[in-house]
Amino acid sequence: MTKFTEGRHPGEFLLSEANFHRSRAAVTIGNSQDFQPGTMLAKKAVVANVVATPLAAVGNTGNATIAMTAPETTTKVRDGRYKGIAVTATTVRWEDPSGKEIGTSTHGAAFAEGGIKFTITAGGTPNVAGDEFYVDVAADAGDFQWFAFNHAGTDGTEEPAGIAFYGAKTAADETTEIAAIVRSAEVKGPCLVWPAGISAAQKVDAEQALAALGIIVRY
Numbered sequence: 001m002t003k004f005t006e007g008r009h010p011g012e013f014l015l016s017e018a019n020f021h022r023s024r025a026a027v028t029i030g031n032s033q034d035f036q037p038g039t040m041l042a043k044k045a046v047v048a049n050v051v052a053t054p055l056a057a058v059g060n061t062g063n064a065t066i067a068m069t070a071p072e073t074t075t076k077v078r079d080g081r082y083k084g085i086a087v088t089a090t091t092v093r094w095e096d097p098s099g100k101e102i103g104t105s106t107h108g109a110a111f112a113e114g115g116i117k118f119t120i121t122a123g124g125t126p127n128v129a130g131d132e133f134y135v136d137v138a139a140d141a142g143d144f145q146w147f148a149f150n151h152a153g154t155d156g157t158e159e160p161a162g163i164a165f166y167g168a169k170t171a172a173d174e175t176t177e178i179a180a181i182v183r184s185a186e187v188k189g190p191c192l193v194w195p196a197g198i199s200a201a202q203k204v205d206a207e208q209a210l211a212a213l214g215i216i217v218r219y
Contacts, residue, residue: 007036008191010167012037012188012191013191015187018183026178027180028145030044030175031173031175038164038193039148039192042147042159043162045075045115046145053136055136057131061125062128067119070117073137078114080098082094084135086130086132087129089127090106092133096114105120107127108121166178186217
């Protein structure tokens, strides 16, 4: 007798979602992907499409200037305002648009964390603690491509951002569009597709990242 293995069904992992399919979004799947419905997804910016604008806050005591370093962003960049607050005359602590701390820059040295790249140059008047700097990133939904979540990634794929409603398969020079659950939903933990080699602790971290989006994993 021939045995058949039934694959995952579209939306099989879904327990509940917000009214009028508000939990779903159309996402562009990047190249060289091959995954089933229920696969955890992450997104990467298409750097060429992203605009990053640096500025020093009006009213700062110091007159240091900030300028982006080419290339201005990386695939890990996020849409919104990055904020830096001076902690000394020459150091600035930065957070991304979600409020997550990404590192501390030093005047005169290149900074490249959290998806942005810049240098702050000291002026004739030193900065003081509390002076502020910003990098405003303009990245629309279409400026991102989505890939299977990779817990060992370093390019943005290590940050869960949704779950594939359908499976997808793309060639090395191809993209495609599918629906994904990206907010306000409950999902079945046993029906999710995880990357090979992920640890129990890494799964917990990924589930917490989904929870921050309003996607709750149930067992």
